[in-house]
Amino acid sequence: MREYLVVFGISLGVTYLLASIARMLAHHFGAVARVRDRDVHAVPTPYFGGPAMLGGLVAAYLTATHLPFLSRSESSVFGDARAVVIGGAVICLVGVIDDLFELDALSKFAGQVLAGVVVVALGVKFFYLPLYGSVLGLDQVQSAIFTVLLIVGTANAVNFVDGLDGLAAGMVAIGAIAFFAYAFVLAVENGESRAIAAALLTAALAGACIGVLPHNFFPARMFIGDSGSMLIGFVLACSSISLTGQFPATNISEGIGGAQTTFLTFLLPLILPVAMLLVPFVDLALAVVRRTRAGRSPFSPDKMHIHHRLLEIGHSHRNAVLVMYSIAGLVAFGTVFVSLVSGWQSIVGFFVLAALTAAFVFLLPRWRPINRT
Template sequence: MLKAIIGILLAGGVAFAVTPLVIKRAFVWGAVDRPNARKVHKGLMPRLGGLAVYLGFVPAVLLTMPHSLSVYGLLAGMTLIMLVGVADDIRGISPRVKLAGQVVAAVAMFPFGLHVDFITNPFNARIIDLAWMSVPVTVFWLVAVTNAVNLIDGLDGLAGGVSCIAALTMATVGWTQWRAGATGQQEVVLLALTLAAAVLGFLRYNFHPARIFLGDSGSMLLGFALAGMSIMGLTKSVTAISVLVPLVILGIPLLDTTFAILRRYHKHRPIFQPDKEHLHHQLMAMGLSHRQTVLVIYGVSALLGVSAVVLNLVSTDQALALLAILAVVIIAFANKVGVFGGISHKRPVGRQHHRI
């Protein structure tokens, strides 16, 4: 236990200590976000934050955690996705090349046993063997979450804070399952807490007003790490509701991405065309400040996190009832806020440097 605590503290401390150095390197390497008419910041902003999170997380895991095959697989995939993000932050790469890199990082985890072999039907608790479908399902999940977190990285501290809340929720769910007798969950708990600590160390420089952006190196790294950890937890749980818990934990990025796709399809716009109708844009259009908007989304993410923990503790019937209530509340909230495209923009909104 002491070694785990040291690892968590090390991750946060290293991320906090190296971020100023990463800021300097970002300017030297040209990894900067330049101001334009669509962005709020006035000067060059470094955007290599993923490197700081990576340097905080990976050494802490290697030095203080048991080195299982799945841990090596997660670190291998994270390393590849981080390199893709760094290349994009420094030089800029096409969406196709970026997507190819994400797929390669996802496939790289297969030899380490990190893939979804089965899911449990929440309605009858029947285990469904995915067989050959394991490959596309696993790759789709990893790539989808990676891009969903990248998509919400539109305000200072937003993607980092939401990812930190998701990691803490994952750790809590894993801990409850571990205490209930499930095997293998301790690994997920330690990884998630270590990631949360690394993000918290970085957030000191990323929260509004930010001194550095996550960049694609950071938002993709966090999305990929969370997706990979959820697979690790999912493969160790056969509870009926287990397949739905990661969806609730990652609700903010997944829902914002889903609403964006539906909104653009309904308006006959290209799905990959950026717009200013995401959740954070709409909250700011309603009059919230930059910081207030981020804190409100933190609150919603924390509420979803609590819901995910509750889902893990109640019976299947109660969990399905809670999910139905959540769905109604989320749709009503999304419609009220205007992520379906109902609110006009009354003021300039947050920076946009994501691709979707």
């Protein structure tokens, strides 16, 4: 655990330092978010949070290769991590080009698919799909298709939700921490090595996301841009895919202590990125339906995302982001907790968290501090 904290800290610190340099480069090259009608920022703001976070991920990976415990792990651990870093560099480069020149939707999609194909070619892919009580084996073509679909879907979901200062980075940080907890506990309870690529990647990812937040949280001095949002969605999806490749199917389906727990335990490695990013995925689906029904492209921008609705019902910019954080935390940690712990206590705890989150969403805008004179 201590070495994972080192990986987290290195990623956080390097990302924080590189963000200042990236911000200056964005100004120099003109990678700046102009103010448009559908935007909520009031002044032009530089992009390039993605390259800063990629630098943090690379630094974390290189540090891990020299740590006493992690450096002695199986070759597959660093093989998967290296593949994800390479694929992440590809999708980050696509995002940088988009931040500079505003690629059309088809070109951006092709770049996302290319990044997915790169990690598949380097060995990070689904070898099976965990089902209830069994597994479904996949051939090479099926494996590639399922892997690329999850990667592209997650990258786009994070990209769609990146509409408020610090929203995407904070939500993915929460999801990465929850995923790390799931992977680490699964390894401990099943007697497997604690050195696993999924834990290494999510520790580094959480550090990179938190490291960029001082620059990106409201009022933002820089945006992570498409280079950042697609990168962090990509790494989160690949972490889940890597987990299924490094754990035997029986270990994942057995859950904690080898006991058959809940239905979610069997499917969690597959649905975890979706569950952690439930709000962005729902937002993505609603946006596609809304725009298609209006006769527009599913990728055409508008100002009707969930975070825009929160602003409309009275939340401030900062409160809207915190509400989205609370929902992300509820879904991510609630899903992990319910999947690993059986019994009525887990269900009751989940619904209590859900009630508190709902109250936070609808009651906070009505609350105003009392001014005392």
